[in-house]
Amino acid sequence: MDPNFVLLSSKSQTFSHMGESMKEEGSSPSSRGCGRDSPIPWDQITISNFVDSDWFCDEHIQAKRARVETIIQGMSLSPNPLMPSNNSREKDSRHPTEKSRENKRKQKLPQQQNPQGGEWSGVSRGNWKGESHHFKEQFQMLQQQLKHLQERLFQLSEHSALAQSQEDTERKKDSLKHRNDSNHGHWAVGIDQYKDLKRNFTKGEKPKISEEESQSRAPWLMTYEEKTLSEILKKELTGAVSQVVDSVLRKVLSKPSGYQTQLVNGIQVPGQDRKSGYSTATGNSRKDQLPMASSQNMAQSQAEAHMGALPLSMKKCSDSLGHLVNSRMTQKSYQDPPVNLAMTSHIQEKQILSQLLGYGQNGHWSYSPSQISSSQATSSPQSLDLPWATNKWQSSGMGQQRYPLSFTSSQVESLALLPTVKLEHENLKTDTDVIPFSSVHIQEGLNPGHLKKAKLMFFFTRYPSSSLLKAYFPDVQFNRCITSQLIKWFSNFREFYYIQMEKFARQAISEGITNPNVLKVPRNSELFRTLNMHYNKGNDFEVPDQFLEIASLTLQEFFNAVTAGKDSEPSWKKPIYKIISKLDSDIPEIFKSSSCPQELFQN
DNA sequence: TTAATTCCTG
DNA sequence: CAGGAATTAA
Numbered sequence: 001m002d003p004n005f006v007l008l009s010s011k012s013q014t015f016s017h018m019g020e021s022m023k024e025e026g027s028s029p030s031s032r033g034c035g036r037d038s039p040i041p042w043d044q045i046t047i048s049n050f051v052d053s054d055w056f057c058d059e060h061i062q063a064k065r066a067r068v069e070t071i072i073q074g075m076s077l078s079p080n081p082l083m084p085s086n087n088s089r090e091k092d093s094r095h096p097t098e099k100s101r102e103n104k105r106k107q108k109l110p111q112q113q114n115p116q117g118g119e120w121s122g123v124s125r126g127n128w129k130g131e132s133h134h135f136k137e138q139f140q141m142l143q144q145q146l147k148h149l150q151e152r153l154f155q156l157s158e159h160s161a162l163a164q165s166q167e168d169t170e171r172k173k174d175s176l177k178h179r180n181d182s183n184h185g186h187w188a189v190g191i192d193q194y195k196d197l198k199r200n201f202t203k204g205e206k207p208k209i210s211e212e213e214s215q216s217r218a219p220w221l222m223t224y225e226e227k228t229l230s231e232i233l234k235k236e237l238t239g240a241v242s243q244v245v246d247s248v249l250r251k252v253l254s255k256p257s258g259y260q261t262q263l264v265n266g267i268q269v270p271g272q273d274r275k276s277g278y279s280t281a282t283g284n285s286r287k288d289q290l291p292m293a294s295s296q297n298m299a300q301s302q303a304e305a306h307m308g309a310l311p312l313s314m315k316k317c318s319d320s321l322g323h324l325v326n327s328r329m330t331q332k333s334y335q336d337p338p339v340n341l342a343m344t345s346h347i348q349e350k351q352i353l354s355q356l357l358g359y360g361q362n363g364h365w366s367y368s369p370s371q372i373s374s375s376q377a378t379s380s381p382q383s384l385d386l387p388w389a390t391n392k393w394q395s396s397g398m399g400q401q402r403y404p405l406s407f408t409s410s411q412v413e414s415l416a417l418l419p420t421v422k423l424e425h426e427n428l429k430t431d432t433d434v435i436p437f438s439s440v441h442i443q444e445g446l447n448p449g450h451l452k453k454a455k456l457m458f459f460f461t462r463y464p465s466s467s468l469l470k471a472y473f474p475d476v477q478f479n480r481c482i483t484s485q486l487i488k489w490f491s492n493f494r495e496f497y498y499i500q501m502e503k504f505a506r507q508a509i510s511e512g513i514t515n516p517n518v519l520k521v522p523r524n525s526e527l528f529r530t531l532n533m534h535y536n537k538g539n540d541f542e543v544p545d546q547f548l549e550i551a552s553l554t555l556q557e558f559f560n561a562v563t564a565g566k567d568s569e570p571s572w573k574k575p576i577y578k579i580i581s582k583l584d585s586d587i588p589e590i591f592k593s594s595s596c597p598q599e600l601f602q603n
Numbered sequence: 604t605t606a607a608t609t610c611c612t613g
Numbered sequence: 614c615a616g617g618a619a620t621t622a623a
Contacts, residue, residue: 489614
């Protein structure tokens with residue numbers, strides 16, 4: 001599945017706003033100087049620094065408060081300010097030629113896409129308008145809560161700095177113990193007035209950070225009081241935010257009941273046949289509105305039948321990148337709540353929230369892989385290593401279905417084939433434990449690994465259609481250029497193939513052979529060696545007998561034609577081409593794997 | 604027109 | 614193997 005890169009993009013995108021302040025906090029020398037520098041994720045940095053290092057840097061408190069407020073506002077504000085920068089980044093990250101090509105297509109197609117897209121967003125807007133209001137209200141509630149917390153914290157910090165009696169600390173100890181025991185007295189430290197709010201917002205679900213974990217992660221020189229405050233703040237913030245997010249999602253997911261069964265693109269809906277989902281989709285279905293060629297659809301469902309959801313790239317080959325991305329993202333928001341809430345990263349949730357709030361539509365969510373990789377490469381690993389996101393992804397199994405989570409040696413080796421930027425990206429991910437959907441992410445272009453794979457595929461198909469190629473290169477982002485490049489590859493393969501056949505056929509004739517039936521291509525023959533050298537350099541793959549038979553037949557056809565003196569005719573090879581073109585066979589399913597060459601070589 | 608193919612060249 | 618020209622089929 002590729003929500004991956006949609007998600008990744010959204011990660012970098014959604015958080016770029018708040019990330020401005022956060023990253024600054026996590027990595028700026030000043031904060032490092034105050035707090036002890038430790039490689040902890042920034043979500044923790046922000047919180048623990050907030051209560052920790054700020055105890056020692058009082059002059060920063062005001063600034064940090066402002067930051068937190070900015071963050072919260074950023075969550076409820078329009079992400080629109082992000083859009084322009086993102087778009088420009090997307091464009092800038094592309095090659096000029098590619099860019100112009102995309103632009104051309106975008107100018108050509110809008111008539112077909114926009115009406116559908118517009119109708120689509122109109123519908124969703126209408127359905128979710130009421131929800132949006134509610135969400136905004138909840139967010140405002142959150143903001144207020146946070147302000148209260150900040151004020152409270154500020155007061156307490158002052159108070160504790162002035163008069164920190166032993167009696168006090170003893171009492172805090174007790175309350176902390178009590179909290180550990182019962183998990184009820186979250187506000188035993190004297191913030192009782194927040195108890196009710198806390199209950200309202202946490203509703204049984206506890207933040208993942210356990211007491212021990214957070215203590216071991218933040219073993220600062222804190223008093224119990226401070227620790228307690230830290231814990232409370234952490235739990236409160238994470239709990240409240242996730243609660244709101246979850247409630248939002250619950251409402252959204254339960255709302256458009258009809259969509260759920262229709263928007264099953266790549267998403268297994270229990271009790272619902274996915275293919276019937278395709279066929280019975282109505283005009284309201286996103287799927288139907290995707291401007292895709294039917295052949296692509298077929299290839300898609302065929303591929304999906306074998307490997308689950310396809311990467312986004314396959315859905316983008318009709319050049320309607322943004323529209324398709326958008327629709328796919330929305331599909332995610334329709335997923336089955338119980339399952340997918342667990343599988344949905346916070347990034348996704350925030351992304352969805354942004355959409356629910358009325359932003360991020362009209363195809364502005366489109367991202368090129370290059371943009372994603374570049375944005376990830378430029379952001380700090382820590383900012384990417386969001387523990388909750390990682391945990392949820394690891395437990396989701398979504399990424400695992402299509403993307404190997406760990407690097408085998410061959411996979412690492414294969415990375416050497418990737419473009420430089422991609423390689424850096426991969427390494428970054430490896431280092432930061434955020435591997436899931438990035439290990440085999442969508443390729444913008446074809447790399448030597450793809451060439452290798454294509455050559456092996458030639459053993460099975462000499463005349464692959466573009467739809468077939470799309471099906472067998474799921475990790476490639478198909479566009480006009482890539483498609484024709486692949487087609488050209490096979491054309492070149494054929495060229496070499498036919499040249500060899502003609503050459504050896506003539507050679508046989510010159511050797512005085514009269515019976516074409518003796519012309520074979522045994523594995524010890526020179527012809528085989530030549531072919532194997534060309535298509536299977538390194539002998540990584542066992543040349544199928546089927547191919548050798550076809551080669552023999554080709555050889556005989558050339559032999560017959562030349563013997564009959566047809567080679568004097570203008571296009572005497574054409575009949576031979578026609579014969580051979582009908583001899584394509586099915587390609588083994590393993591070739592559909594995005595990490596195909598490696599898997600083949602391992603076996 | 605466009606995509607696919609072949610042929611030719613580097 | 615890529616690029617370009619020419620041809621062909623849709």
